[in-house]
């Protein structure tokens with residue numbers, strides 16, 4: 022275990038007592054006004070005339086702002102500038118914001134927002150990614166990665182499977198919706214409280230929209246009620262709109278999205294369509310692979326480029342791909358602009374290879390786990406099966422021992438036998454089992470984003486205030502950062518407080534994303550704390566007469582041989598001697614590089630690994646199913662906080678299970694999202710946790726020099742949910758004993774999809 026002691030989440034007391042302050046809970050200043058957004062009713066149309074007279078006349082309305090009221094750039098795109106804050110003449114999806122209405126209350130603003138009348142010229146709406154891609158409607162140029170000669174290996178392969186498949190998108194469903202509250206200050210300054218994973222980008226976008234400098238904008242976020250990627254770029258719209266209104270009115274303006282609006286306005290996980298062609302030998306080893314992936318980008322690029330890159334770089338998941346040809350297309354459709362969601366394209370890339378592993382096994386009549394294992398990367402650097410298709414060595418590979426440990430401890434072999442026996446005597450209820458591995462690359466795949474800053478203040482009573490660039494969304498980053506500082510200064514946790522994330526404290530931060538929050542910011546605050554400790558060690562050495570190397574900091578005491586002094590007393594002595602009692606810190610991840618054109622390089626600092634074994638029972642008459650048991654094993658390296666890490670593993674797993682089995686996004690013919698509330702969009706509940714739910718951390722030490730040799734944990738566990746999908750597929754396959762061939766199960770595997778698969782199998786194989 023790590024040298025840092027285990028703690029509960031630093032805000033647990035506030036979460037459970039309801040005293041945690043989220044953006045909407047902050048005391049409202051006198052004169053605060055409330056905004057709502059007027060949304061496009063059309064998927065694709067040109068506005069000829071907008072009549073806002075009924076909006077303006079509605080009860081409590083103060084005023085309305087449209088695109089022409091934006092003093093600076095009407096733009097909130099994170100990379101490519103194709104994302105207007107407010108639609109300016111062209112409507113590109115149902116739900117696109119067109120105007121801001123400001124009223125004396127939230128309800129008055131919301132009621133008024135619906136009263137706009139438009140005269141439009143309707144344009145053809147593109148709602149289907151495949152059709153869009155076929156027409157060349159893309160938000161960015163296609164990506165292409167090649168190694169070896171896939172076509173000739175495919176042609177020569179003894180076995181070959183070809184087909185098309187797709188997986189659905191997913192709403193982030195953070196419990197706290199998007200919200201921003203803007204407070205104008207003197208000299209055109211703007212303070213914005215915003216629920217965001219990316220305060221610095223909010224600052225820059227607000228500055229551009231208001232046509233002021235970044236030094237005039239301050240963005241603050243103490244915590245989010247969940248982000249899951251949905252507040253990485255798309256909190257910008259809300260921050261910008263609140264700030265635009267506040268800037269004009271010179272009064273505080275709060276903009277909070279109701280769930281329906283939030284779901285209709287903001288982007289989600291990209292749904293993906295696949296075309297695949299895989300060649301393999303009699304053992305199920307892949308020989309050649311050709312894949313085209315089409316993602317639904319929506320109406321603008323947002324983060325679709327980096328998402329597609331991560332999908333391409335996770336097509337291998339745990340497996341060596343010798344000769345491979347991958348294309349990725351980001352299709353432009355008249356729907357919400359899809360964005361980051363836990364895993365960031367990684368799940369969509371890796372899911373396809375797992376689907377192929379499963380198909381290959383069923384084609385050959387082999388156990389899927391055996392086929393998976395025979396395709397693993399080889400841990401030997403001398404072996405050619407050591408390099409990913411993008412050229413990065415899979416160093417520190419623990420796939421084999423980790424999967425084998427789970428296989429043993431969760432009794433895969435015995436349970437496989439028991440399930441075969443059960444299914445033989447059970448005609449309607451069928452059980453299924455799957456063991457799936459995960460390998461996930463850690464670092465932003467955009468190299469320059471891998472940097473972070475920290476700032477540590479020690480006050481005269483010996484208490485410590487910490488700022489860092491990361492944001493808290495429930496994942497526990499503040500707890501881990503607090504542990505780092507407490508350990509480095511040898512003070513107890515109650516002496517350390519993590520301040521709200523604030524752009525005026527740490528400049529030019531990256532989003533808290535790509536699971537790198539603690540890796541980056543943990544190292545940055547450690548750098549700051551070590552500088553402080555060195556200054557204090559020098560002083561303690563002078564006071565004690567002992568060498569600096571003999572000075573130790575622990576339990577709120579500073580010791581040097583027989584000499585000892587309370588930490589707080591040493592701080593007072595340091596102050597009197599005019600020693601600087603605060604320090605900044607910085608970190609940039611070493612050794613990573615990426616050639617985007619060739620799609621080659623070593624974009625990741627290291628890999629995180631895991632494996633999952635799930636067992637399900639399926640009712641083949643209704644398509645209903647239940648998760649009976651799950652065993653998870655995750656490699657968090659030398660975990661900084663095992664309790665928090667286990668929580669991340671369980672939460673990620675259940676969220677991934679929701680994506681693959683329950684959550685279904687449906688747009689109607691007019692392009693309106695029909696599933697825009699929990700009444701029609703089903704996410705997993707606590708009752709969906711399996712009765713047997715065993716989560717363990719794999720005993721490992723990160724080979725890379727990360728903070729205390731820990732590994733990231735935020736996103737990779739979502740992919741452990743593949744085990745549930747393939748266990749369901751295993752159960753469906755069992756409707757024919759000794760079945761060989763393709764099980765036509767759609768993703769998400771909703772009861773409807775399961776029933777479809779069962780009926781297709783029954784009708785084609787009588």
Ligand code: MTE
Pocket residue numbers: 246247248249250362363364491494495496498533534535536537538539669672733734735736
């Ligand atoms: N856990 C909670 N409780 N809430 C969240 O919003 N977001 C996930 C993950 N775990 C999330 C979460 C996502 S998408 C990421 S990228 C990481 O947390 C970000 O935090 P980290 O880098 O500190 O792990």
Ligand code: LUZ
Pocket residue numbers: 253324327331361365464465466467470532534535
């Ligand atoms: N790359 C990545 C990114 O791997 N994860 C991210 O969340 C991200 N965000 C923005 C740009 N690149």
Ligand code: MOS
Pocket residue numbers: 218248249250251253361362363364365533534535536736
């Ligand atoms: Mo997480 S999708 O990188 O915010």
